[in-house]
Amino acid sequence: xxxxxxxxxxxxxxPKVMASHASWTRRIPxxxxxxxxxxxxxxxxxxxxxxxxxxxxxxxxQLKGRPPTFALWANHTxxxxxxxxxxLTNNLRDEFEFHGVxxxxxxxxxxxxxxxxxxx
Numbered sequence: 381x382x383x384x385x386x387x388x389x390x391x392x393x394x395p396k397v398m399a400s401h402a403s404w405t406r407r408i409p410x411x412x413x414x415x416x417x418x419x420x421x422x423x424x425x426x427x428x429x430x431x432x433x434x435x436x437x438x439x440x441x442q443l444k445g446r447p448p449t450f451a452l453w454a455n456h457t458x459x460x461x462x463x464x465x466x467x468l469t470n471n472l473r474d475e476f477e478f479h480g481v482x483x484x485x486x487x488x489x490x491x492x493x494x495x496x497x498x499x500x
Contacts, residue, residue, distance in 0.1 A: 396480075399480070400479075408448075413441060413442065426464055427464055429458065433455075435454055438453045439453045450483070452488065453489075455489070455490060465485060469483050
């Protein structure tokens with residue numbers, strides 16, 4: 381407990397603020413993020429997309445800190461909103477110790493077909 385009146389718990393405040401600041405500014409290397417993404421998506425498969433198509437999580441990178449913001453590319457992003465996005469956010473928070481700070485995950489679609497990529 382924290383009390384300004386009695387001073388109770390004030391000694392514990394600064395270490396917690398410092399820990400939150402460290403989480404706020406933490407950067408995660410892209411390779412480590414992608415290994416985590418591969419492992420976590422094997423453990424709990426992403427929901428199916430339109431017409432039962434498999435959702436493929438392709439790539440994840442950290443765009444910035446303050447607050448920690450990540451971009452996630454998938455072949456279609458519609459099924460990822462809601463509970464699966466919460467699942468990813470909560471596991472990201474636990475795995476990389478982002479406790480006490482908000483995490484943003486921006487979804488990016490990479491739905492170009494092979495034919496479209498070859499024609500470029």
